Amino acid sequence: MKKRIKEFISDLQDFYLLSYHGFMGVMRRPFYFKDLIEQMDYAGSGSFFIILLISLFIGMALSLQLSAELSRLGMKMYTGKIVGISIIREIGPVLTALVFAGRVGSGMASELGSMVLGHQVDTLRVFGVDPVKKLVTPRLLSAVLMLPVLTLIGDCVSLFGAYYIAVFVSYQSGTFFWSSIRDILIYENVLAGSIKPFIFGFLIACISCYMGLSTKGGAIGLRRTTTRAVVISFIAIIVSDFILTRVLLYVLGFSV
Amino acid sequence: MIEFDRVSFSYGNHPILNALSFSVHEDERVAILGGSGDGKTTVLKLIIGLLRPDSGKILIDGEDITGKTEEELRDIRIKFSMVFQDGALFDSLSVKENVAFPLREYTGMTEEEIDRKVRELLRRVGLEEAIGQMPEELSGGMHRRVAIMRAMAAFEPKMFLYDEATTGLDPVSADVICKLILDISGQGGGFIIVTHKMFDAFRLANRFMFLKGGRMIFDGDRETLLESTLPEIRIFLRELSVDSNR
Numbered sequence: 001m002k003k004r005i006k007e008f009i010s011d012l013q014d015f016y017l018l019s020y021h022g023f024m025g026v027m028r029r030p031f032y033f034k035d036l037i038e039q040m041d042y043a044g045s046g047s048f049f050i051i052l053l054i055s056l057f058i059g060m061a062l063s064l065q066l067s068a069e070l071s072r073l074g075m076k077m078y079t080g081k082i083v084g085i086s087i088i089r090e091i092g093p094v095l096t097a098l099v100f101a102g103r104v105g106s107g108m109a110s111e112l113g114s115m116v117l118g119h120q121v122d123t124l125r126v127f128g129v130d131p132v133k134k135l136v137t138p139r140l141l142s143a144v145l146m147l148p149v150l151t152l153i154g155d156c157v158s159l160f161g162a163y164y165i166a167v168f169v170s171y172q173s174g175t176f177f178w179s180s181i182r183d184i185l186i187y188e189n190v191l192a193g194s195i196k197p198f199i200f201g202f203l204i205a206c207i208s209c210y211m212g213l214s215t216k217g218g219a220i221g222l223r224r225t226t227t228r229a230v231v232i233s234f235i236a237i238i239v240s241d242f243i244l245t246r247v248l249l250y251v252l253g254f255s256v
Numbered sequence: 257m258i259e260f261d262r263v264s265f266s267y268g269n270h271p272i273l274n275a276l277s278f279s280v281h282e283d284e285r286v287a288i289l290g291g292s293g294d295g296k297t298t299v300l301k302l303i304i305g306l307l308r309p310d311s312g313k314i315l316i317d318g319e320d321i322t323g324k325t326e327e328e329l330r331d332i333r334i335k336f337s338m339v340f341q342d343g344a345l346f347d348s349l350s351v352k353e354n355v356a357f358p359l360r361e362y363t364g365m366t367e368e369e370i371d372r373k374v375r376e377l378l379r380r381v382g383l384e385e386a387i388g389q390m391p392e393e394l395s396g397g398m399h400r401r402v403a404i405m406r407a408m409a410a411f412e413p414k415m416f417l418y419d420e421a422t423t424g425l426d427p428v429s430a431d432v433i434c435k436l437i438l439d440i441s442g443q444g445g446g447f448i449i450v451t452h453k454m455f456d457a458f459r460l461a462n463r464f465m466f467l468k469g470g471r472m473i474f475d476g477d478r479e480t481l482l483e484s485t486l487p488e489i490r491i492f493l494r495e496l497s498v499d500s501n502r
Contacts, residue, residue: 114347115346118342118344118347119340119341119342119344120344120345120346120347122301122306122340122344123338123340123344123346125306125326125333126304126306126333126336126337126338127333127357127358127361127362128330128333128334128361128362129361130326
């Protein structure tokens with residue numbers, strides 16, 4: 001037990017150091033722009049269609065559920081408002097981050113893991129290249145830059161899905177739906193929804209890179225690494241979402 | 257150039273090296289022999305600071321490297337060129353980009369100069385045709401040849417470190433790699449090769465070290481090795497008699 005606690009603290013310390021050096025790498029030469037563009041392409045355009053698809057159906061399902069429930073209470077006209085707040089503040093950022101962790105995070109962990117096992121990371125060190133700067137910083141930066149963009153696109157698509165159901169299935173007024181959405185696009189809601197993807201992107205990249213670079217034990221080790229990266233990222237997203245929501249509600253003056 | 261002073265190393269609770277001491281001069285041709293898990297590759301990794309010993313000192317040109325940071329180790333590492341088992345080519349880069357990698361990192365060469373240098377290096381090992389291929393398209397022998405040329409590209413190392421350079425290769429490919437190693441060594445500079453293939457070790461080296469259970473049980477020249485009565489060494493020497501009986 002004591003040994004496990006020791007290992008956990010040591011892992012936490014290594015994770016903190018990797019995250020710190022990965023982040024600080026943005027401010028130190030050399031800058032690996034080509035790697036950054038490659039990673040942004042992998043993280044961004046590679047995840048675009050899956051996020052589009054999932055966001056569309058989540059928006060439609062949410063609108064369907066709320067329309068059904070609210071019409072029983074005679075408050076169907078509030079569908080747009082509730083869907084909008086849910087998507088912009090909560091579901092959009094969290095859902096996109098979960099998909100991103102599943103697709104991009106697992107890819108980062110397995111790629112770095114296989115580089116470790118194939119001695120490619122050692123080769124970088126032999127050549128005097130800092131593996132954190134070369135491998136972690138571009139991945140971290142690409143996640144922090146691309147996740148907010150994907151979240152924004154996902155939010156828009158979800159809202160269109162919700163609009164489609166509200167207007168063509170639930171027969172609500174399209175004009176009223178959009179005016180409800182416009183009403184909730186206030187500074188507090190937009191800020192609450194747009195801060196989260198930056199934090200989630202940072203967490204996903206740090207966790208995945210850390211897991212990848214600490215891979216040991218061949219193919220089984222690689223499988224363990226990838227699974228752990230995804231599971232821990234999921235937990236980190238959900239827990240940090242709760243903490244961020246609590247903090248943002250307090251800072252932005254919402255009463256609970 | 258390299259001095260190990262009572263170096264011990266373990267992976268977690270599993271001891272690998274136990275108070276290992278030896279020294280190697282930069283123009284020597286050394287083969288480190290031993291079974292799997294006896295710490296041969298660990299020795300190479302300790303020499304260039306990829307691993308840190310639990311205790312003891314490692315001196316490179318008289319300088320203790322055990323307490324050095326990654327930044328400080330850069331100056332030590334450029335004295336060596338290490339070729340890992342299986343070549344360790346970057347699998348996301350083409351053959352050309354792999355060989356060009358150290359040139360881009362360390363030299364201010366133009367694209368034209370890099371292209372010329374890469375072609376020249378690949379021509380030397382008969383792989384100019386493979387310049388545009390990806391590592392996954394290469395055979396084991398080609399992998400090692402590209403890796404050796406990559407290791408030579410940017411620096412003029414004092415010493416080469418080869419980790420199982422011929423392991424897993426067919427005799428023809430192993431022969432090509434051995435010739436290449438001897439060719440490079442012939443231009444000056446020694447090497448340490450880690451192997452469990454006695455035949456290749458005899459062909460390449462003039463000094464032999466034998467590791468067993470984290471200790472060095474033999475350190476000497478060819479003749480002394482052949483006369484050794486240690487059972488572990490005799491098992492390895494059987495490979496030579498099999499080879500000469502063919």
